[in-house]
Amino acid sequence: MLKIDGNFKNKHILSVEQFSKSDIKLLFTETDSMKKLVVTKGGNNKLQHRIMTALFYEPSSRTFSSYIAAMERLGGGIIPIHGIENSSVKKGETLEDTVRVFSSYSDIIVIRHPETGLVARAAKSSQVPVINAGDGAGEHPTQALLDLYTISSHFSLHKEVTITMVGDLKYGRTIHSLSKLLSLFSKVNIIYVSPATLKVPKKILDYIKETKISFNEITDFNEAISQADVLYMTRIQKERFRNIASYNKVKNSYILNIKRLEKAKKKMIIMHPLPRINEITPGVDDDPRAVYFTESVANGMYLRMALLKLALTK
Template identity: 40%
Template sequence: MNHLVSIDQLSQTELEEILDKARLFEEQPNRDLLKNKVVATLFFEPSTRTRLSFETAVNRLGGRVIGFSDAKSSSTSKGESLKDTISMVSNYADLIVMRHFLEGAALYASELNRVPIVNAGDGANQHPSQTLLDLYSIRKTQGTLYDRTVVMVGDLKYGRTVHSLISGLSNYRPRFIFVAPEELALPEEYKEYCRSHHLPFEETSDFSSEVIAEADILYMTRVQRERFVDMEEYERVKDVYRLTADMLSPAKEHMKILHPLPRVNEISTDVDDTKFAYFVQQAGNGLFVRQSIICHVLGIDVK
């Protein structure tokens, strides 16, 4: 049974096949490939873009969607275990797309082996569909995935999109610059991953014009209030970095700004009208990539 729990489980060939099929869906998104298929979207944690893009992907492929967007409206509010929820929903659906606040929840659900599981984010761990749309956006705007300098800014401690993207780019000779305050620095396990995969990286707490000048991709992240236990710590770091249009004067002509969204204060609205802003289009790419992911997991051929 085919699951997508982590970006690490995809070979380079599989990853590129998903991106290539996403391009076909961008050219023709409405296809009757999920006729008589039911997809369950189980979102134990709030989401807008991920949930709606998965549900739109199913609808544009001719399938049906069931599920919930708030765990309080499910039987988990009555104490039902994750195992029982997955087992029950598997009676009704051909595929489950799941977001959960606990790291490892998607892996656990996949090990039940009831129906294919797609991880739509598990705690601070992984977000493989976001990584694939990030890779699609990088390849589309840069013309290649190879030899890019990627500057990651903000919450690198809890940012699952950052953690997944480091792995997703590992075969493409990236160079990373990690910009974060000490409290939100990239965890040691991901730095060790870079070392073991010979991925050059630098760390700094200074979000300077010199750093922006080096970027091919400027990957902004929000400081995630929901990941903090200590609210005083959150208040100290929540506005530590803010990108404004006047900071972009040293940027390379082809540089693009990505953000997994939602944004709060980390990107000023005056950036939106610059040629560097790509985060709205990036979110739009999520539809085509998630159509491709669904077909990949279900073994559906796309031409």
């Protein structure tokens, strides 16, 4: 897997492990430019005559639409394939063969797939850059990058900051990717809060241990809220459970409501990768510290615009 090393052009984006702090700075600077572009002009034609294929084999509304909006705001074209039933995979075609075909039609391919590691495997068959839009319980690089962008707009990552991650930490690919990114910043402290059956995988903990950043695993939600500069809530992912009984045992483990927020810092932010089920009550949405609708969604489009531009033009 190639490191970015200051040059995004024609490189697959499969894991946050490809990024250094200087790569992140470059991407975020371009993201700032895309935000300004959209706010002032709505977009441009920088990617005119470029085609992006979006192959999504798992349900998605935000990420799928975000990539489409990003490409269209830069003047590019789209080949949208949403759902296995709308592709030749239903006939038995492998993802590798599908990628071979669509890399002949397009300049870049964005893939979401339910099987961990399959996007990286399929990328080996592509003639054009492939972006991982989520591979099972593996990674979700652009979600983690947009989350880091949102965090960095509120807190300096070069000063002490506590990021509290709550919910499904076992299957939550956004948690896995964001943890790896945060481990680049030595003054970050991570607090993990989850049911015993949904703890952070050992391989993720081993990864961040090597970087020597501070982290802790606890179960006391109220304690975690009081310490958080960033409270990162996630849903319990029903689709990852093999039986409904196991899901029902943990689905209501951690629910953030207005009462619980009384224990939170005045200058903190509440984040969520979405979709939200019941882990944040609707009353919290109006709290000025809640940024999952007001900032994160738009930041995702700006960052993906930046990534597409860097991958295809520089």
